[in-house]
Amino acid sequence: GNSVTQMEGPVTLSEEAFLTINCTYTATGYPSLFWYVQYPGEGLQLLLKATKADDKGSNKGFEATYRKETTSFHLEKGSVQVSDSAVYFCALDTRFGGKLIFGQGTELSVKP
Amino acid sequence: DTAVSQTPKYLVTQMGNDKSIKCEQNLGHDTMYWYKQDSKKFLKIMFSYNNKELIINETVPNRFSPKSPDKAHLNLHINSLELGDSAVYFCASSQVTSGGSYNEQFFGPGTRLTVL
Numbered sequence: 001g002n003s004v005t006q007m008e009g010p011v012t013l014s015e016e017a018f019l020t021i022n023c024t025y026t027a028t029g030y031p032s033l034f035w036y037v038q039y040p041g042e043g044l045q046l047l048l049k050a051t052k053a054d055d056k057g058s059n060k061g062f063e064a065t066y067r068k069e070t071t072s073f074h075l076e077k078g079s080v081q082v083s084d085s086a087v088y089f090c091a092l093d094t095r096f097g098g099k100l101i102f103g104q105g106t107e108l109s110v111k112p
Numbered sequence: 113d114t115a116v117s118q119t120p121k122y123l124v125t126q127m128g129n130d131k132s133i134k135c136e137q138n139l140g141h142d143t144m145y146w147y148k149q150d151s152k153k154f155l156k157i158m159f160s161y162n163n164k165e166l167i168i169n170e171t172v173p174n175r176f177s178p179k180s181p182d183k184a185h186l187n188l189h190i191n192s193l194e195l196g197d198s199a200v201y202f203c204a205s206s207q208v209t210s211g212g213s214y215n216e217q218f219f220g221p222g223t224r225l226t227v228l
Contacts, residue, residue, distance in 0.1 A: 034216070043116070043202055043219035044155075087153055097160050097167040098143050098206050098214035105153040 002027045006090050006103035013080055013110050021075040021106045023064075023090035031092040033057075033066050033073040034100070038087045047075075047088070080110045115139050116220040118203050124226045125193055133188045133223045135203030143167070143214065144186035145204040146178060149222070155202070161186055162208065193227045200224050 007022040025033065032051045036044040048057030053068035062077045073090060090103040116137045125131055137144060145168075146158040160168040161180040175191045190197060203220040 032213075036219075038153075041221075043221045044204075044217075045219070046216045049216065089155065093214065095213065097162070098145065098208075098217065099157055099160065099168055100217065102155040105155070107153070 002031070002092060002094050002101045004090050004092055004101050004103035006088075006106050009087075009105070009107035011106060011108050013108070015082055015110055015112050016079045017110075019075070019077040019080045019084075019108070021088055021090075021108070023073045023075065023103055025071050025073065025090070025092050027071075027092055027094070029095065030068075031095060033064070034091045034093070035062070035064055035073070035075050036089040036091060036102075038089065038105070040086070044089065080108070082110045082112055084108060085110045116203055116205055116218050118201075118220040118223050120223060121221065122224050122226075124228065126228055127193055127195060129193050130189070130191045131193060131225070132190070133201055133203075133225070135186045135188070135220055137184055137203075137205040137218070137220075139205055139207075139218060141205040141207045141218075142183050143206050143208060144180065144183070145206075145217065146186065146188050147202040147204065147219075149200040149202060151199070159186075159188075190225075193225075195227050198225055198227045 034049045035047040037047045048059040050057040050066035056065045087105045091100045143162045145160045159178045164180045200222045204217040206217040
């Protein structure tokens with residue numbers, strides 16, 4: 001079946017630190033992969049996506065590369081800011097009716 | 113202009129009551145979804161509708177009944193509310209591409225339901 005596993009949070013970093021949030025998946029076929037971000041009290045927003053192997057999604061300084069050989073889609077940012085504090089969700093598109101399977105979310109807290 | 117809106121934002125009610133949550137999108141999308149987010153932030157799809165037709169119906173108690181009067185609206189009615197129904201419910205929408213795949217989903221701000 002389809003599933004997504006993310007590293008457990010919370011992750012606490014100092015401003016300007018390097019961020020990695022690990023995400024691995026199991027899927028039948030070749031799903032599209034996404035990172036969504038949820039700021040406190042808000043709904044989810046798409047952060048970036050990749051639709052096929054070796055694609056790199058990027059947005060707002062965040063990057064993730066679709067690695068088919070390791071079934072991974074790790075999120076990275078070179079220098080985090082306090083405003084990046086949020087919960088980050090990795091997700092895959094099952095290609096059935098738009099159904100997304102989400103990881104459990106990783107809470108990021110960035111301290112000044 | 114809010115792309116995906118939900119009402120109410122907060123809903124506090126007693127066990128056994130019946131309540132509804134409404135969702136509207138002004139993006140012109142043809143597919144809408146309901147998700148449940150539990151207290152640990154875990155998100156799970158409940159239903160999806162494409163052009164008012166039910167496409168996905170996950171293992172959800174039949175006390176939950178979605179209704180799509182038109183493709184811009186997807187409401188969620190819950191009968192006989194239970195303590196375990198307390199969660200944040202998110203509506204989302206997306207568009208089917210000409211190739212039959214789905215573009216990104218846009219989420220509403222959520223409805224926090226508390227059952228006492």
